[in-house]
Amino acid sequence: MYNIVMTKDELKNKLNKITDFMFPVHSCLCCGSECDTFDGYRICSRCMAKLHKIGNNFCQKCGTHIKGNYPLCIHCKDIERHFNKARSVFVYDENFAPIILKTKLGKAKTPALALGKMLADFFKTSDVMGEVVTFVPMPLSRQKERGFNQAEEICKEFSRLTEIPMIDALEKKETATKQAKLNFDERQLNIIDTFKIKDKNLVKGKHVLLIDDVITTGATVSECAKVMMKAGAKQVDVLSVAHTALNFEE
Ligand SMILES: [Zn+2]
Numbered sequence: 001m002y003n004i005v006m007t008k009d010e011l012k013n014k015l016n017k018i019t020d021f022m023f024p025v026h027s028c029l030c031c032g033s034e035c036d037t038f039d040g041y042r043i044c045s046r047c048m049a050k051l052h053k054i055g056n057n058f059c060q061k062c063g064t065h066i067k068g069n070y071p072l073c074i075h076c077k078d079i080e081r082h083f084n085k086a087r088s089v090f091v092y093d094e095n096f097a098p099i100i101l102k103t104k105l106g107k108a109k110t111p112a113l114a115l116g117k118m119l120a121d122f123f124k125t126s127d128v129m130g131e132v133v134t135f136v137p138m139p140l141s142r143q144k145e146r147g148f149n150q151a152e153e154i155c156k157e158f159s160r161l162t163e164i165p166m167i168d169a170l171e172k173k174e175t176a177t178k179q180a181k182l183n184f185d186e187r188q189l190n191i192i193d194t195f196k197i198k199d200k201n202l203v204k205g206k207h208v209l210l211i212d213d214v215i216t217t218g219a220t221v222s223e224c225a226k227v228m229m230k231a232g233a234k235q236v237d238v239l240s241v242a243h244t245a246l247n248f249e250e
């Protein structure tokens with residue numbers, strides 16, 4: 001007869017496996033220490049305390065934090081934005097930078113899952129919408145080099161959690177100079193005509209939600225929105241995890 005009685009050690013082993021499965025121990029994306037939080041964001045409570053959520057004072061167009069109570073930031077007052085509105089969860093500063101670095105440069109896709117969860121939770125209380133969700137693409141050669149596009153991975157998890165269907169709508173041409181090397185004005189010019197729609201039918205008549213990891217000047221997401229609007233999208237809203245702030249002060 002089969003003996004179903006377990007020894008103490010076997011039982012302990014089994015229980016440990018169940019606990020590991022239910023409460024996985026993850027390292028904090030900021031400091032690397034064991035995470036003491038269970039919200040799925042993978043940021044420990046000490047690091048979370050140092051991050052700055054974008055509060056009530058933000059540009060109604062691009063969503064960047066602004067000092068004082070103004071409706072628009074200095075950039076949105078002057079330049080045309082092709083998206084309807086953009087919103088971000090955190091101010092992108094030196095405390096937030098390691099999180100994005102880990103998402104981009106690591107071999108694993110799992111940090112992107114944490115950012116997808118963050119965005120999905122933020123989305124519930126934000127004023128952006130979308131019938132379909134898509135992401136800012138990267139040139140194929142760069143994606144091959146890196147193994148994946150972090151914005152796409154964040155978008156996949158966001159789509160899974162919110163049940164908003166994900167579409168692969170855009171591609172990026174190979175020739176563009178990296179935006180990171182340019183200043184504000186150069187970025188606006190460098191990005192023009194670098195995105196292409198893959199299939200107009202994917203966005204035609206649709207309210208599209210566009211996802212990126214970080215918004216710096218807003219030039220990239222605006223250009224993506226322009227291409228989708230030209231292809232017949234009804235409206236484009238933007239959601240990002242972090243946004244560079246102009247003159248951010250605590
Ligand atoms: Zn930490």
Ligand SMILES: [Zn+2]
Pocket residue numbers: 059060061062063064072073074075076077
């Ligand atoms: Zn703005």
